[in-house]
Amino acid sequence: MKKNLFYLFALICSMSLFTACSDDDEAPDYSKVIESEMAGNYKGTLTVTVEGTTMPSEPQKIKIEKAGPSAINLSLANFSFMGITIGDVELKNCVLSQNGNVYTFTGTQDLKVDALSCTINAKGTIANSAVKVDMDIDATVGGLKQSVKVVYEGTRLTGSESSEAKITDFNIDNALIVGKPIINEEAGTITFRVDEDAVDEDLVALVPTFKISDNATVEPASGVKQDFSKGKQVTYVVTAENGTERSYVVFVAGRTQTxxxxxxxxxxxxxxxxxxxxxxxxxxxxxxxxxxxxxxxxxxxxxxxxxxxxxxxxxxxxxxxxxxxxxxxxxxxxxxxxxxxxxxxxxxxxxxxxxxxxxxxxxxxxxxxxxxxxxxxxxxxxxxxxxxxxxxxxxxxxxxxxxxxxxxxxxxxxxxxxxxxxxxxxxxxxxxxxxxxxxxxxxxxxxxxxxxxxxxxxxxxxxxxxxxxxxxxxxxxxxxxxxxxxxxxxxxxxxxxxxxxxxxxxxxxxxxxxxxxxxxxxxx
The missing domain is CATH 2.60.120.890 (BT2081, beta-jelly-roll domain)
Structure with missing residues (x-):
């Protein structure tokens, strides 16, 4: 299922996913609202559901810019999913309509490329410095029909948020761990040594605990059991307050010489x-x-x-x-x-x-x-x-x-x-x-x-x-x-x-x- 999903996204994005937004020649002038309350960078999450199965949410940043007196551009730079980078996608010249303090926009697109055909219906809302975009996609890939739903939710950044996304201290409280784990910022690795008598069964449920930059978040969380047996690696993704991401690969170092x-x-x-x-x-x-x-x-x-x-x-x-x-x-x-x-x-x-x-x-x-x-x-x-x-x-x-x-x-x-x-x-x-x-x-x-x-x-x-x-x-x-x-x-x-x-x-x-x-x- 994931393979089909990746194929679907790659084709959609390569054909300029968001190119057709709603148009309204008589739309009112929202310039001041756009400039003061909408335009800027947003930090949030992207959630994908395929045939009723929801994948884990992924961190994602977007940018909203003024496109006209009553229109916006919404862009997702380096759009990625499950570690796979798709590329840059955009909603261009999306005309706003107002209902109280909520502003809405919509977009529709039909695509037919090789074995893929789909209809994309996108709609979004902006209110109180928060944006939500829903995309319903009815797709047919090689004769197989799939229903895909993509949801993005994010909040507007003020510009004062920290960009630091670091693991500042890392420990594993286990008698088999020799010395303190080594954080290599340049390489994005954290390595640790184990006792020569340690076997794979000793490494299947180690519990790393660590500290991260102020106001940042991390996945997986500190204090969660991880399997480091048989050379397995665990990747931690730290997301800064402003949405900047930094990955650390953690693994058992092989040999030491003292x-x-x-x-x-x-x-x-x-x-x-x-x-x-x-x-x-x-x-x-x-x-x-x-x-x-x-x-x-x-x-x-x-x-x-x-x-x-x-x-x-x-x-x-x-x-x-x-x-x-x-x-x-x-x-x-x-x-x-x-x-x-x-x-x-x-x-x-x-x-x-x-x-x-x-x-x-x-x-x-x-x-x-x-x-x-x-x-x-x-x-x-x-x-x-x-x-x-x-x-x-x-x-x-x-x-x-x-x-x-x-x-x-x-x-x-x-x-x-x-x-x-x-x-x-x-x-x-x-x-x-x-x-x-x-x-x-x-x-x-x-x-x-x-x-x-x-x-x-x-x-x-x-x-x-x-x-x-x-x-x-x-x-x-x-x-x-x-x-x-x-x-x-x-x-x-x-x-x-x-x-x-x-x-x-x-x-x-x-x-x-x-x-x-x-x-x-x-x-x-």
Whole structure:
């Protein structure tokens, strides 16, 4: 029945549904009433009944405009039914007649298109800022007769109504739900994780409760049981006070990967005879800027012989271990051009950096040393983490990163930390065969030199920056997809923490400290 109904509506609307309204050459002048009491936008509902069966009402907006001293135009933009968009339809030049404070209009149309023939009788009333339109349709589709009734009822908007249609908070009170559901406004999704031991029977009757924008409405309602088993999705439609709609698709996210930084640490770089202490190395695919600072200490002990930028700390949000990232004053020293070989400058400012990937020292271009991203075989949605941040006192600006030793003190700036999550495409995983001579040619890993500029490779990215944050705060960083995800392609995924957001330009405030803990990567 619905299929026939959709076919019927598509044909009717494509033939200009409302083109014949009643006409009255001697109609009185209602200009003032039209302009002051009728013209404007209306918010209401559309209800369709087919052969006595009434479908659920759908939200619908209409617009009424003055067409003449005694006539109006009534339009339904983006007319849709049951999620199917039909298009724009109109009642044009509809002449009004008055009975007390009620104004009426009518329209009739006969259509015969291919297998469809129908007679449409439309009549409407406007009174006290409310409009009602009734359409009786006697249709014959392929020899099958159908009686269709369409009713629209709406009220005139004042123009001061809110246009916000959001789900502002979402929860599911169930012991099997892990963490707080994630609202992704950009994508229009709400995802939540469940315990690994949860089975489909546990997901057939979950009860979401949520908050929405003031004066908005939502369907389905908060507190109603929903079935999320077997990958099922539930769509919530929020309607703002002015009729604006926003849809959210809610579903169980597939997989999570958690880094608590509690274990998997080793130490490297200890050289007793040169007085060089070891540095901390987090495992599980992580790399740090410690390697670069170790190289400075090893090569230029007369320039810098201080601590490392990435350290374990017991100042944790959960468990016993978190990670401190510290921006260092590595003093700075001009580079040397030997003609056949260039020794780069030693930076005045070196930020603490923790990232998924590897650090492979490139003495010719230090920014290329950070090889971001590890092979990834899922579609990441977001990351969650806890952080706190203390900016350093003196901010140094480096105008030319090729001269990283040359900085100026900028009293107008306060340092900020940054977090970036990025999924990007590569043609080849060079680690498949370390001895393959094509590794260099096919190495398309993003680095500190092109992380934000390689738009041909970046599939999804999310960035976060923050100033001072004295206490631990939880952050959900959603990825914005720039390209369609294709499971047949090769991807690398990186999460990059930095104690100075412009550290890749060798700018920042020594002493800036970013502490991070409890990172979770959420993927479909």
């Amino acid at each position: 880094y608590d930084f509690e274990s998997g640490w080793t130490t490297e770089g200890y050289i007793e005879e040169k007085g060089i202490e070891p540095y901390d190395v987090p495992e599980s695919g992580w790399a740090t800027s410690n390697v670069g600072v170790w190289f400075i200490r090893y090569t230029y002990q007369d320039v810098y012989n201080g601590g490392y930028p990435v350290l374990k700390t017991d100042n944790a949000k959960s468990g016993q271990v978190a990670v401190d990232l510290v921006t260092l004053d590595t003093k700075g020293k001009a580079g040397v051009d030997l003609g056949f070989f260039k020794i780069p400058a030693i930076p005045k400012v070196t930020s603490g950096s923790l990232f998924l990937g590897t650090f492979e020292t490139d003495i010719q271009n230090t920014l290329n040393s950070t090889k971001f991203g590890n092979p990834y075989y899922k579609k990441p949605i977001s990351i969650q983490f806890f952080y706190k941040y203390t900016p350093g006192n003196d901010y140094y600006l480096c105008v030319d990163p090729t001269k990283a030793n040359e900085v100026t003190l900028d009293a107008t700036k306060t340092d900020e930390c940054s977090v970036t999550a990025v999924l990007y495409e590569v043609p080849y995983f060079e680690t498949e065969d370390p001895n393959d001579p094509n590794n260099k040619e096919y190495d398309k890993r993003l680095t500190g030199a092109n992380l934000y500029t390689a738009t041909d490779q970046i599939v999804a990215i999310g960035t976060f920056t923050s100033g001072a944050q004295p206490d631990y705060k939880e952050v959900t960083l959603n990825l914005e997809y720039k390209k369609e995800y294709d499971s047949n392609k090769k991807y690398r995924f990186a999460v990059i923490f930095s104690s100075s957001k412009d550290g890749d330009k060798f700018s920042g405030a020594p002493g800036s400290t970013l502490t991070v803990d409890a990172l979770t990567i959420l993927s479909e």
